[in-house]
Amino acid sequence: MAKVELKSITKVYDGNVKAVDNANIVVEDREFVVLVGPSGCGKSTTLRMVAGLEDITEGELYIDGELMNDVPPKDRNIAMVFQNYALYPHMTVYDNMAFGLKIKKVPKNEIDTRVHEAARILDIEKFLDRKPKALSGGQRQRVAVGRAIVRYPKVFLFDEPLSNLDAKLRVQMRAELSDLHLRLNATMIYVTHDQVEAMTMANKIVVMKDGRVQQIGSPLHLYNYPVNKFVAGFIGSPPMNFLTVKVAEQGGSVILEEGTFSVRPGGAHAECLKNYAGKEIYFGIRPEDLSYAGEGQDGIPVKITVVEPLGADIHLWLSTGTQPLVARTEPHHNFKVGGSAVFTPNMDKARYFDRETELSILPGPDEQAASV
Numbered sequence: 424m425a426k427v428e429l430k431s432i433t434k435v436y437d438g439n440v441k442a443v444d445n446a447n448i449v450v451e452d453r454e455f456v457v458l459v460g461p462s463g464c465g466k467s468t469t470l471r472m473v474a475g476l477e478d479i480t481e482g483e484l485y486i487d488g489e490l491m492n493d494v495p496p497k498d499r500n501i502a503m504v505f506q507n508y509a510l511y512p513h514m515t516v517y518d519n520m521a522f523g524l525k526i527k528k529v530p531k532n533e534i535d536t537r538v539h540e541a542a543r544i545l546d547i548e549k550f551l552d553r554k555p556k557a558l559s560g561g562q563r564q565r566v567a568v569g570r571a572i573v574r575y576p577k578v579f580l581f582d583e584p585l586s587n588l589d590a591k592l593r594v595q596m597r598a599e600l601s602d603l604h605l606r607l608n609a610t611m612i613y614v615t616h617d618q619v620e621a622m623t624m625a626n627k628i629v630v631m632k633d634g635r636v637q638q639i640g641s642p643l644h645l646y647n648y649p650v651n652k653f654v655a656g657f658i659g660s661p662p663m664n665f666l667t668v669k670v671a672e673q674g675g676s677v678i679l680e681e682g683t684f685s686v687r688p689g690g691a692h693a694e695c696l697k698n699y700a701g702k703e704i705y706f707g708i709r710p711e712d713l714s715y716a717g718e719g720q721d722g723i724p725v726k727i728t729v730v731e732p733l734g735a736d737i738h739l740w741l742s743t744g745t746q747p748l749v750a751r752t753e754p755h756h757n758f759k760v761g762g763s764a765v766f767t768p769n770m771d772k773a774r775y776f777d778r779e780t781e782l783s784i785l786p787g788p789d790e791q792a793a794s795v
């Protein structure tokens with residue numbers, strides 16, 4: 424397979440619209456990398472530049488050590504799976520999968536071997552004589568993936584391939600694509616706006632916003648050590664809570680005051696916050712790191728505004744009186760809309776962000792830092 428390197432890649436459209444701004448990304452050989460971010464963040468444009476479907480305005484793209492900026496798409500030895508499958512409706516599944524190989528004049532017996540091998544891997548052998556209209560969405564997506572597999576490419580590119588599927592099928596296809604990556608031992612670059620897909624499938628995640636890379640790292644690294652407020656809020660479901668609090672001192676210790684409550688950070692965190700004494704910061708806490716403490720206990724007193732029972736757990740929408748919160752808890756308590764409660768934050772898991780820069784105040788382990 425191949426290593427893919429994007430060095431200071433920039434894409435500018437007419438009217439000086441900068442879609443991608445100085446992206447530096449390394450996809451190691453046989454790695455599964457997911458580009459994730461909201462609509463318009465530049466992730467699909469980045470993928471299309473790797474594929475050769477978009478010209479690179481500035482920077483250099485290398486695949487397997489070779490400069491690819493001016494190499495036509497057909498000569499890059501990549502295969503792309505699109506959101507809308509892009510299958511030929513008048514052709515059978517077999518012919519759709521074989522079409523690219525026929526264009527390259529691959530011998531007929533080799534085409535047959537490759538198509539049947541890919542169909543077996545994807546469990547679509549029984550559909551080879553059918554046309555796309557006779558297939559479900561998930562089956563069509565498997566055909567599109569099979570068409571990519573038969574080419575034996577150096578790099579697989581996926582542009583939001585699951586977005587047209589229903590929720591249950593998306594979960595199934597996520598598992599199948601992850602398994603496919605392991606079986607093929609392939610280099611894969613995958614674009615999605617769904618952070619759950621990114622967290623469950625990737626070896627490495629690239630978070631993008633407004634055309635810029637925000638942070639690169641393993642799923643758990645980004646989850647536990649976000650470099651800024653955007654990454655912290657984007658990775659995780661439900662997303663991290665952010666409360667505006669004031670850093671104050673009480674009896675020589677650092678506390679965080681909100682108006683309706685105060686909480687005390689742990690030792691190492693308190694040391695990092697001393698420089699912010701007298702200033703407002705963002706206090707970040709994930710929904711699963713809020714524990715129900717009952718009334719009259721220390722913590723954050725709240726009113727319950729919405730109860731969402733999900734079976735294994737409950738999502739509670741809360742209000743401190745001035746700011747909203749979401750808690751994820753076990754369904755053992757009889758929570759009522761309009762009721763009062765107290766939730767205790769796990770201060771070891773709390774994160775803190777500068778109000779002006781929105782960068783993390785706490786240092787994280789040295790992985791790949793933000794590019795902002």
